[in-house]
Amino acid sequence: LGGAPDLVDESVERLDRRAFAPVLDALGQQGSVGLLPTPALICDVAALDANIGRLQTLIDAAGLSLRPHAKSHKNRYIAHRQLLAGAVGICCAKVAEAEAMFETRAWRGDVEVLVTSPVASPAVADRVAELARTARVIAAVDDLGALEDLAGALSRSGASIGVVCDVDVGLARTGVTSADGALQIAARSSELAPLRFLGLQGYAGHAQHVAPRSERARAVSDAAGVLAATREALEHAGYACSIVTGGGTGSWMVDAADGVLSEIQAGSYVFMDREYRDALAGDPEDCFAQSLFVLTTVISANQRDFVTVDAGLKAMATDAGPAAVADGAGTYAFFGDEQGLVTRSDESVLARGTRLRLVPPHCDPTVNLYDHLWLVDGDRVVGLSGVVARGRSY
Numbered sequence: 001l002g003g004a005p006d007l008v009d010e011s012v013e014r015l016d017r018r019a020f021a022p023v024l025d026a027l028g029q030q031g032s033v034g035l036l037p038t039p040a041l042i043c044d045v046a047a048l049d050a051n052i053g054r055l056q057t058l059i060d061a062a063g064l065s066l067r068p069h070a071k072s073h074k075n076r077y078i079a080h081r082q083l084l085a086g087a088v089g090i091c092c093a094k095v096a097e098a099e100a101m102f103e104t105r106a107w108r109g110d111v112e113v114l115v116t117s118p119v120a121s122p123a124v125a126d127r128v129a130e131l132a133r134t135a136r137v138i139a140a141v142d143d144l145g146a147l148e149d150l151a152g153a154l155s156r157s158g159a160s161i162g163v164v165c166d167v168d169v170g171l172a173r174t175g176v177t178s179a180d181g182a183l184q185i186a187a188r189s190s191e192l193a194p195l196r197f198l199g200l201q202g203y204a205g206h207a208q209h210v211a212p213r214s215e216r217a218r219a220v221s222d223a224a225g226v227l228a229a230t231r232e233a234l235e236h237a238g239y240a241c242s243i244v245t246g247g248g249t250g251s252w253m254v255d256a257a258d259g260v261l262s263e264i265q266a267g268s269y270v271f272m273d274r275e276y277r278d279a280l281a282g283d284p285e286d287c288f289a290q291s292l293f294v295l296t297t298v299i300s301a302n303q304r305d306f307v308t309v310d311a312g313l314k315a316m317a318t319d320a321g322p323a324a325v326a327d328g329a330g331t332y333a334f335f336g337d338e339q340g341l342v343t344r345s346d347e348s349v350l351a352r353g354t355r356l357r358l359v360p361p362h363c364d365p366t367v368n369l370y371d372h373l374w375l376v377d378g379d380r381v382v383g384l385s386g387v388v389a390r391g392r393s394y
């Protein structure tokens, strides 16, 4: 991977020069954040690096590996920094997300990617096999048919991949629903030459945002129990599990204590969002800084009790309720496709043109609305990085 990633990547070529020339000309200068056309997705690099370092340190200390999920950022700059900090590889949700992340010469061969959604068709298997010609790939599967699709595709491409059996640990979204299902997958993948059976994946998505912590811990440990029993059945039958992968921003600490997972797939911790802030508030897991914001501008300030800002339904994901306004500068409500409402105490504050930072309700789908992530340090824009896997949900 070489040294640190570039602060400005090739996505700069795709910017609309009419709007962005002033901020590009002022890159690195004090006050340049004030020149960003809004709404804009900004990431505080100091908070980002602190989050990356903190989780890596804690996971190292627990004797586990970290394979952060790229679904949250879809961005090579952040993945690169995670890898430099000690991550063993990355996760991608879909093969297209992985293809986009690997569309750079620098990564080929060096970075191992786990595609966490089960392979659904021969066409997807073909793309996995093509990616595996130049990258190290692990695929999650929960069906024998996926193994046949992958083996066929790999025999044509001449590559090989690792396989983990996805286990339903209570979310009921994907995964085999019995130890017997996992045994069948282990047995068949061990027979197919281009496949290496590596172990299990179990993501307790249903537990990540549970509050209070005691209930979250119970749900996480129940999920770990399912994985432990499945691993035991496999090992009893002679199939070793060198990888047991799962976990997220709400569960990693309990996962580490439970000792079933060998690696953690957390994603949101690099950014955090309002939903996680609310769910984890005051818990030991609430140790990450808010690094991601939607920068917005007051566009109308003629009402006494509130102002209108330029970030509405199109500026952030809406599944998790409203944004929070950073620095306690009011409360936010959606106010239409292009607008939001921010309350104010009186007419002397939040004049037209004032800029505010919004804490997005849910980081992953918010990031997916933007082509670019602006890297900021205080009031300086220091970089620009493409959300290269934006829309790559196939």
Ligand SMILES: Cc1ncc(COP(=O)(O)O)c(C=O)c1O
Binding pocket: 069, 071, 072, 116, 203, 205, 208, 246, 247, 248, 249, 250, 265, 266, 267, 268, 269
């Ligand atoms: C399979 C899988 N692993 C890991 C994660 C990352 O979880 P989080 O963003 O909560 O850290 C997700 C998020 O949805 C996921 O679907």
